[in-house]
Amino acid sequence: MTRVDRQRAESEAGSSDALASPKMRVEDLRAWFGRSEVLRGITMPVAERRSTAIIGPSGCGKSTFIRCLNRMHEVVRGARTSGRVLLDGEDIYEDGVNPVRLRQLVGMVFQKPNPFPMMSIRENVLAGLRLQGIRPKNRDDLVERALRQAALWDEVKDVLDRSGSSLSGGQQQRLCIARALALEPEVLLMDEPCSALDPIATAKIEDLIHELRKQYTVVIVTHNMQQASRVADYTAFLYLGELVEFGRTDRIFTSPSDPRTEAYITGRFG
Amino acid sequence: MPVTRPHKDLRSPRPLQERLISNVLLACAIVSVLTTAGIILVLLVETVGFFRVVSFGQFFGDTEWTPLFARKRFGIWALISGTVLTSAIAVAVALPLGLLGAIYMSEYASQRLRRVLKPAVEVLAGIPSIIYGYFALTFVTPVLQRVIPDLAGFNALGAGIVMGVMILPIIASLSEDAIYAVPDSLREGAFALGGGKCAVIRRVILPTAFSGIAASVIIGISRAVGETMIVAIAAGQQPRFSFDPRVAIQTMTAYIVQVSLGDTPAGTLEYRTIFAVGMTLFVFTMALNIASFYLRNRVMRGGVL
Ligand SMILES: Nc1ncnc2c1ncn2[C@@H]1O[C@H](COP(=O)(O)OP(=O)(O)O)[C@@H](O)[C@H]1O
Ligand SMILES: [Mg+2]
Numbered sequence: 214m215t216r217v218d219r220q221r222a223e224s225e226a227g228s229s230d231a232l233a234s235p236k237m238r239v240e241d242l243r244a245w246f247g248r249s250e251v252l253r254g255i256t257m258p259v260a261e262r263r264s265t266a267i268i269g270p271s272g273c274g275k276s277t278f279i280r281c282l283n284r285m286h287e288v289v290r291g292a293r294t295s296g297r298v299l300l301d302g303e304d305i306y307e308d309g310v311n312p313v314r315l316r317q318l319v320g321m322v323f324q325k326p327n328p329f330p331m332m333s334i335r336e337n338v339l340a341g342l343r344l345q346g347i348r349p350k351n352r353d354d355l356v357e358r359a360l361r362q363a364a365l366w367d368e369v370k371d372v373l374d375r376s377g378s379s380l381s382g383g384q385q386q387r388l389c390i391a392r393a394l395a396l397e398p399e400v401l402l403m404d405e406p407c408s409a410l411d412p413i414a415t416a417k418i419e420d421l422i423h424e425l426r427k428q429y430t431v432v433i434v435t436h437n438m439q440q441a442s443r444v445a446d447y448t449a450f451l452y453l454g455e456l457v458e459f460g461r462t463d464r465i466f467t468s469p470s471d472p473r474t475e476a477y478i479t480g481r482f483g
Numbered sequence: 484m485p486v487t488r489p490h491k492d493l494r495s496p497r498p499l500q501e502r503l504i505s506n507v508l509l510a511c512a513i514v515s516v517l518t519t520a521g522i523i524l525v526l527l528v529e530t531v532g533f534f535r536v537v538s539f540g541q542f543f544g545d546t547e548w549t550p551l552f553a554r555k556r557f558g559i560w561a562l563i564s565g566t567v568l569t570s571a572i573a574v575a576v577a578l579p580l581g582l583l584g585a586i587y588m589s590e591y592a593s594q595r596l597r598r599v600l601k602p603a604v605e606v607l608a609g610i611p612s613i614i615y616g617y618f619a620l621t622f623v624t625p626v627l628q629r630v631i632p633d634l635a636g637f638n639a640l641g642a643g644i645v646m647g648v649m650i651l652p653i654i655a656s657l658s659e660d661a662i663y664a665v666p667d668s669l670r671e672g673a674f675a676l677g678g679g680k681c682a683v684i685r686r687v688i689l690p691t692a693f694s695g696i697a698a699s700v701i702i703g704i705s706r707a708v709g710e711t712m713i714v715a716i717a718a719g720q721q722p723r724f725s726f727d728p729r730v731a732i733q734t735m736t737a738y739i740v741q742v743s744l745g746d747t748p749a750g751t752l753e754y755r756t757i758f759a760v761g762m763t764l765f766v767f768t769m770a771l772n773i774a775s776f777y778l779r780n781r782v783m784r785g786g787v788l
Contacts, residue, residue, distance in 0.1 A: 283675065285671065285674065285675055288671065288674055290593075290594070313677050313678070313679050314677070316674065316675055316676065316677040317677035320675065321675040323668065323671065323672065323675075325668060327666075327668040327669055327671070327672040328672075329669060329672070329673075329687055329690075329691070330669075330691060331690040331691050331693065332690075340673070340676060340686070341676035341677060341678075343686055344673060344676050344677065344678030344679075344682045344683065344686055344687070345677055345678065345679075345682070346682065389672070392676065393675075393676070396676065396677065
């Protein structure tokens with residue numbers, strides 16, 4: 214990011230109260246797989262109860278970036294990070310922070326729907342709680358609430374005991390969203406949640422994100438420009454592990470300040 | 484104008500060499516099927532001959548097995564109990580150790596360590612069972628006798644424990660395959676839901692690998708049931724309907740060895756008993772193999788792998 218960009222981002226931050234006190238702040242974040250550095254010092258805010266899209270060509274580090282936000286990056290062997298990621302002002306990489314606890318606050322939905330095949334739909338929704346050894350009392354309410362929030366309830370309310378893998382791809386992905394929401398996270402990370410889905414299923418998930426961002430802080434990785442412009446309040450463009458540009462989505466798509474951003478959103482590369 | 488030229492490539496005959504190879508392979512397949520069929524046929528004929536003289540009631544309704552004595556009794560349960568007892572001891576040893584070993588190799592060990600450990604475990608499976616048998620008789624039993632003073636010199640316990648060591652690599656290695664085959668996407672999904680490592684293994688990985696683990700245990704049991712040397716050497720030659728692990732017993736396999744090695748003339752009733760016992764054993768292992776086949780099939784189809 215150039216100095217001009219930074220000033221511009223900061224002035225935007227000043228003009229919009231959503232960025233004045235962001236839910237998360239990423240400061241000089243670097244990430245490695247073994248020796249190769251795939252994130253090269255990223256600094257940006259994540260606005261509370263807004264959705265932020267991460268766009269960029271394949272391999273630029275979008276997945277790595279989003280996985281650093283709930284410390285899933287370190288699950289990979291040989292992977293490490295440096296820099297700070299603040300959640301409500303607290304650095305999640307500080308000693309003493311329990312990544313398990315963190316992931317309860319910062320939920321995640323993956324590119325390929327991954328419901329647990331040996332569990333029923335109901336058990337899938339409750340899986341997060343069971344994994345934490347919690348046996349909630351009002352289980353039926355909890356399941357219904359999470360499935361309603363994920364706009365899946367009407368389709369599955371009569372088959373809750375069927376296997377999660379018996380659903381269609383789009384339904385499976387909404388089940389995974391319900392599974393994450395059942396933990397009542399504050400931030401929801403989504404890594405290309407629609408890339409394995411057909412257009413109708415994609416539209417359903419996009420509608421859902423519209424709803425979710427009223428209540429949750431959403432970060433969504435997408436390689437689909439239209440999707441970013443439809444669902445995101447803010448957009449960050451990554452290129453070769455660097456943050457090229459960050460700003461309000463409408464501004465990024467109408468008057469990008471970096472020529473690389475413009476080239477990417479007009480489809481000239483990537 | 485339509486093309487009328489025939490497609491030469493489509494009509495060319497299969498080359499001679501290819502036909503030859505496929506015929507040779509077919510012959511091999513037929514030979515092995517015929518051999519199996521022949522063995523089962525002999526087993527059946529002799530078993531039918533046995534049951535012309537001894538009734539089902541005498542065979543399945545009695546718990547004494549004394550066909551080699553003057554007062555003949557044919558209660559197969561005396562031998563089945565020996566087989567079940569030693570196999571149960573073997574599984575009690577091999578299942579927990581094998582499963583924990585498999586979990587360690589798949590989920591905790593580094594890739595480097597895993598690449599060393601797995602073949603090392605599999606080497607155990609290559610030790611001839613006669614060595615295990617003498618190990619049970621001359622080492623394990625004396626050691627156990629210090630703890631359990633009234634343990635007989637030949638006993639089910641020592642043989643069963645050593646048999647457990649023998650099937651341990653099978654259970655560990657096949658379970659490890661099943662656990663390792665659980666897709667990483669499920670591990671990641673579980674970690675992202677705030678699961679700790681133990682909880683992820685217990686609630687997601689093991690249930691997902693369940694069919695494969697169960698199949699590995701069944702294959703282990705089937706090896707234990709069919710194991711001959713260890714029990715013939717270390718468990719004794721005394722058929723008795725008892726589940727006391729401290730005393731000498733006899734398994735179905737050990738009985739077959741005893742008669743085969745003795746001077747029982749072919750064609751006599753005593754001689755036919757080994758086919759009746761062999762048939763019973765065959766039904767046991769067959770049922771176990773079908774169960775494990777079914778389970779492994781389920782793993783392949785279940786979208787779990
Ligand atoms: N497990 C891994 N081990 C080594 N390198 C990886 C691994 N995952 C991703 N990478 C590399 O890191 C870079 C960024 O990958 P990723 O974050 O997945 O990109 P994106 O999601 O934008 O397509 C790529 O160059 C990729 O090859
Ligand atoms: Mg990606």
